[in-house]
Amino acid sequence: MDSTKLNHLVSRAEDLLSRLESILPPAPASIDWSAPAFRWEPRRSGGFLRAIPRPHRIRLSELHNIERQKTLLDRNTRQFLAGLPANNALLWGSRGTGKSSLVKALLTEYSERGLRVIEVDKQHLVELPVIIDLLEKRPERFILFCDDLSFEADDPSYKTLKAILDGSLSAAPDNVLIYATSNRRHLLPEYMADNEQTRIYEGEIHHGEAVEEKISLSERFGLWVSFYPFDQDAYLDIVFGWLERLGVETQQAGAEIRAEALRFALARGSRSGRVAWQFARDWAGRTALTGAE
Known part of the structure; x- marks a missing residue:
């Protein structure tokens, strides 16, 4: 690529960046140091x-x-x-x-x-x-x-x-x-x-x-x-921990939750803590929806 074309591309990129910055939220007048x-x-x-x-x-x-x-x-x-x-x-x-x-x-x-x-x-x-x-x-x-x-x-x-x-x-x-x-x-x-x-x-x-x-x-x-990766017992422990945080009663449906949580992890190909959190949100949401209907 010759220098003329390169300079033209650089100029267009700078123009695009300038236009993008013009629509971004403005910088605050001062820093709110009380924020965490x-x-x-x-x-x-x-x-x-x-x-x-x-x-x-x-x-x-x-x-x-x-x-x-x-x-x-x-x-x-x-x-x-x-x-x-x-x-x-x-x-x-x-x-x-x-x-x-x-x-x-x-x-x-x-x-x-x-x-x-x-x-x-x-x-x-x-x-x-x-x-x-x-x-x-x-x-x-x-x-x-x-x-x-x-x-x-x-x-x-x-x-x-x-x-x-x-x-x-x-x-x-x-x-x-x-x-x-x-x-x-x-x-x-x-x-x-x-x-x-x-x-x-x-x-x-x-x-x-x-x-x-x-x-x-x-x-x-x-x-x-x-x-390190979680084994099955650790994954299920995390699932029940998140469900407790979400206020879900797990005593009566414990066996069903375990089976569903394992199927959820199998579909995702991972027994990670993130997958446990995603399952807990899904379970809490759908059971609450079923109870409300």
Whole structure:
């Protein structure tokens, strides 16, 4: 493609972005710091924090079969709130096992103690230094939350995250931590070819550059919290836990609920906590509808 055509495409893209921004909701005149949660909204003229006054409320006690994970992240968060040393955390593992829900539950548990969560999409990580500058002198304690985080092999944006986590000359402020969730342990795709450069010297494994690059990002999170698939009993326990939260009486229809919940999971190909929540909503809704008709 010649430079004239390229410049024309760039010009059209910029014009389209300008028109899109003109119809987006305007930035607030000031930040409502009393809100428990925020979302970073990018703008070409400068991003801003949009308050989320009613975030999704989940209690820690409502999350079942992830007791070890709850204990680890809750302790780290309490250290952070107490002004003690605490680690950035990577929550990785199987989909639908409670990674995002655990972060939401911590916000519910500790928002009155000054905890705030800021949701930052992966494509906006390059703006992390700008966000941190806004937070550095605030009295609240902020978790920058990157949900479902992963990078492709040729994605350069992860370098910004690496620098913020550990590697920049500027130290991160004491009132900011990063919690990220991912299905990938190392956040980047792993290929068999990457291991071809691995060598053994005097019995010690030395990874090739490709593997070292992948590991270097995830190891900058001081706390790794791993999540695993639920077995059938754990899945059913989660189902009944959500039904209890929704106010559904389960004693008389227990056997029917179990059978229906297993069929629901089989159709979805997963016994995850997310599928358990979806089944519980479906069951609660249809039984209530039947009773009302």
